[in-house]
Amino acid sequence: MEQYSPSIRAQAIALMRQGVPNRTVAERLNIPRGTVGWWRSEDRKTRGETYKQPTDCPRCTGRPFDETAYAYLLGLYLGDGHIISKPKQHHLSVFCNATQTGLIAAAEDAMRKVMPLPSVKQRYKTGCVEVKSYTKHWTCMFPQHGPGKKHERTIALAPWQQAIIDAHPWEFIRGLIHSDGCRIINWTTRTVAGERKRYEYPRYLFTNVSDDIRKLYTDTLDKLGIDWTHCTRHGNAYNISVARKASVALMDTHVGPKH
Known part of the structure; x- marks a missing residue:
């Protein structure tokens, strides 16, 4: 790693403590993002601060969210969706026919509307597109997640989910049909x-x-x-x-x- 003067490092740490993102700090001081990330990690250790991944999960933060989009996404998840939840890998996936570009766009849009912060990407496979949103908090939004296949375990809606479906039944039906x-x-x-x-x-x-x-x-x-x-x-x-x-x-x- 290239050596930088203590004053540059001090400036970087001061900016990061103000909440400035790593990328912005790196661009402003003309240093690599990896170096900024390392300095941030070392600064946390010095202060005894435990890092917590930022989240906009509605269930964890209590923030309002787009319930219409959620009703549709719930239908997609119960049909052709699944959640990967491992120690170092967390994401929601919905599989779509590669020729149905409208469905692909709708699935991605619903994920972004329910939780805008996580990254959403498309992974192309033979004949299909996997729309993926990366965060462990999708298990909060879909408590139906569990080990094994969905048809091999009980699938029941939580009261807050049922209230959303009662308010937006057509979006739920549309998600199920689209999946x-x-x-x-x-x-x-x-x-x-x-x-x-x-x-x-x-x-x-x-x-x-x-x-x-x-x-x-x-x-x-x-x-x-x-x-x-x-x-x-x-x-x-x-x-x-x-x-x-x-x-x-x-x-x-x-x-x-x-x-």
């Missing part, structure tokens, strides 16, 4: 006046192996007055179908197809 659902066009044939005709109709499908997550979805549909049915395939009732015309129209208004 584990789709809008498709079904077709059937009927004989009319002796002639076989083809009829097409749209419907929404939501598929999730977790009984608890499916129930959260259907309970919310019930509150919204949406008609739904179980769609059993291969003996498994993992699919929830919304096909009645009036219900599909409501879903189109508030959810729409993924894009």
Whole structure:
């Protein structure tokens, strides 16, 4: 490490104690950020100060947050999301189809609106994009996190989460559909006046192996007055179908197809 005069180091420490970020200190004094970081660490040790990662976690700080964005993000998390929480690695991930750029942007936007401070990045994989937000505090916002797969453990909303879903049910439904659902066009044939005709109709499908997550979805549909049915395939009732015309129209208004 290059040696700097005691006066330069003293200036740097004085600025840092005033709350000036490392990058700004480095630019102002024309020294490497790594050197500034080292001086900050040594200054903390000298003063016996324990470093705490800054956070804007609503659950830890009590600050208000965008509940509409949270309702949508909760739906994404329960569907195709997961949290990595290890001693040196913490992040929330939501996997999106690489062709659905609108969904990718919406997932990133929701993460930033709920917690603006953590960095958010996109990781490209074959056929998909992983949207990641780095902070250990996502476990505070999603207490459903735990060891193993979501469908192998109980998934229940905390009272404060249920209050948000009750206030923003359509955003929750939209998040679930955008993660584990789709809008498709079904077709059937009927004989009319002796002639076989083809009829097409749209419907929404939501598929999730977790009984608890499916129930959260259907309970919310019930509150919204949406008609739904179980769609059993291969003996498994993992699919929830919304096909009645009036219900599909409501879903189109508030959810729409993924894009």
